[in-house]
Amino acid sequence: MYEPPAHREGDIAKLHALIEAQPLGLLISCGSQGLLANLAPFLLDPSGSRLGVLRAHLARANPQWRDLAAGAEALVVFRGVDAYVSPSWYATKAETGKVVPTWNYVMAQARGPARVIEDDAWLRRQIESLTAAHEAAREKPWAVGDAPEDFIALQRRAIIGVEIEIADLRGKWKVSQNRNDADRAGVVAGLESLGDDAARAMAAIVRDAYRR
Numbered sequence: 001m002y003e004p005p006a007h008r009e010g011d012i013a014k015l016h017a018l019i020e021a022q023p024l025g026l027l028i029s030c031g032s033q034g035l036l037a038n039l040a041p042f043l044l045d046p047s048g049s050r051l052g053v054l055r056a057h058l059a060r061a062n063p064q065w066r067d068l069a070a071g072a073e074a075l076v077v078f079r080g081v082d083a084y085v086s087p088s089w090y091a092t093k094a095e096t097g098k099v100v101p102t103w104n105y106v107m108a109q110a111r112g113p114a115r116v117i118e119d120d121a122w123l124r125r126q127i128e129s130l131t132a133a134h135e136a137a138r139e140k141p142w143a144v145g146d147a148p149e150d151f152i153a154l155q156r157r158a159i160i161g162v163e164i165e166i167a168d169l170r171g172k173w174k175v176s177q178n179r180n181d182a183d184r185a186g187v188v189a190g191l192e193s194l195g196d197d198a199a200r201a202m203a204a205i206v207r208d209a210y211r212r
Contacts, residue, residue, distance in 0.1 A: 001109050001170055006178050009171030015108045016052060018080050018171070019044045023133075025076040027056070027162070029114070031067025038064055040162075042076065043130055051166035054110060057126055057159040065116050065160050074114040074164050080106035083202040089190030091182035104175050104187075104202055111168040117161030126161055127152075175202070175209045184210040 009015065019025070019042065028037045040056040054076060058065050068074060087099035117123070128144045135141035144152055176184045184206055191203035 009173045028075040029072040031072035036064045054164040068114040069116040089186040
């Protein structure tokens with residue numbers, strides 16, 4: 001990942017928070033079948049190793065797990081909020097006109113060896129934990145046990161587990177750190193004027209970055 005020093009984010013707790021908030025990761029590997037990339041929801045165990053452990057499952061029909069089983073390294077990309085930044089928001093535009101558009105974003109990349117798991121008990125714990133994590137906020141959360149056991153057993157036979165011990169964890173917060181204070185204030189105001197949740201979220205990140 002291209003990491004200009006101004007945009008590098010090395011706070012492990014902050015990167016873990018992004019993964020937990022945006023758990024749908026892009027799983028990338030390169031093996032005998034070439035480059036493969038698939039989206040999968042991940043669970044993070046932050047205490048599973050020095051940088052944490054990621055757990056997910058794939059469909060057995062998905063060929064990517066075979067490359068992982070053969071030793072292909074895994075890269076998982078987690079993407080947070082992003083927003084287009086108009087050069088018209090910069091104070092520098094009125095001063096020199098030497099400005100161009102850009103895109104602000106936050107992301108984390110986790111890399112490490114992958115272990116493929118076929119154990120039925122592990123798969124049961126995985127789907128129950130994943131379901132509980134995403135149903136918890138609902139007024140009437142659905143649980144795996146709400147479905148017939150024979151149906152769930154059949155579903156488990158159609159998936160395979162993946163566990164990745166994170167060996168390298170990197171973050172990139174490209175949030176206008178390379179602009180002067182007046183330009184960054186203009187970005188905050190411009191994003192907030194758009195009125196949508198994503199723009200407001202990015203405005204808060206930019207504001208936090210330049211207050212440090």
